[in-house]
Amino acid sequence: MFKTEDHALMETTLFWEKFQTLCAEAGKTPNAVARELGLSSAVTSQWKRRGSTPAARTLALLAGYFGVTADELIGVGGGGAGPRETAVSSGNASPRSPGSRIYHSTGKKIGVLSAVGAGIPLEAVDVFDQDDPEAWEEITSDLARGGEFFALRIKGDSMLPRIRRGDVVIVRKQDTVEEGECAIVLVNGNEGVCKRIHYRDDGISLLSNNEEYPPMTFTRQQIQDMPVRIVGKVEEIRGKP
Numbered sequence: 001m002f003k004t005e006d007h008a009l010m011e012t013t014l015f016w017e018k019f020q021t022l023c024a025e026a027g028k029t030p031n032a033v034a035r036e037l038g039l040s041s042a043v044t045s046q047w048k049r050r051g052s053t054p055a056a057r058t059l060a061l062l063a064g065y066f067g068v069t070a071d072e073l074i075g076v077g078g079g080g081a082g083p084r085e086t087a088v089s090s091g092n093a094s095p096r097s098p099g100s101r102i103y104h105s106t107g108k109k110i111g112v113l114s115a116v117g118a119g120i121p122l123e124a125v126d127v128f129d130q131d132d133p134e135a136w137e138e139i140t141s142d143l144a145r146g147g148e149f150f151a152l153r154i155k156g157d158s159m160l161p162r163i164r165r166g167d168v169v170i171v172r173k174q175d176t177v178e179e180g181e182c183a184i185v186l187v188n189g190n191e192g193v194c195k196r197i198h199y200r201d202d203g204i205s206l207l208s209n210n211e212e213y214p215p216m217t218f219t220r221q222q223i224q225d226m227p228v229r230i231v232g233k234v235e236e237i238r239g240k241p
Helices: 005-025 030-036 042-049 056-066 220-225
Strands: 086-088 101-103 108-117 136-139 149-155 168-173 182-187 191-200 203-207 216-219 228-238
Touching: 005 030, 005 042, 030 042, 030 056, 056 228, 136 168, 149 191, 168 182, 191 216, 191 228, 203 220, 216 220
Parallel strands: 108 149, 108 191
Antiparallel strands: 086 101, 108 136, 149 168, 168 228, 182 191, 182 228, 191 203, 203 216
């Protein structure tokens, strides 16, 4: 079935209304949710002012965060059919707090790789204990369909207050991200850091949230020679108690 122009307009309006409602229920602003998910705050303005609907990948990310289906976010169907994401809180965290963990009954488990530096760069080594429940994270099937993912546990405090020591980030494997997005970057080929990306005319800067850490800036020549390489975009931040 093809969507009519009126149908598409209604869908985008329903999305923004639903998104605002879910944010309010979680006690957060739309911009705050966007930042937690590694999205640019500019996207919320596009959704509101231009009446646009997020791409499928972003819809899946938002659905996993709020514990709803993508169809519910855009006002399609009643959400009664098929499995639904449910939130299981860690400690005393509320179901939709940043410390919550979202599970899907038909989700996909991914191993948590050894720590990646969020301050002083540390090696990103693909090693985890399959018998340790803390060595696994589960992502929704909707999110899993959007690419290849890995999870990394953060060491260091350069990304405070948004990402804390011990938190786990869910990362989509990709070699480019948008301006201002949070990414995992390999420096010198084997040192992984979690940073926000700022593109410069003469190279790139890796930015920390914590102002105590200065930017890591590399020229185009250094990017090639060292090398400096983006290996993934942070799609979820899972706070740990």
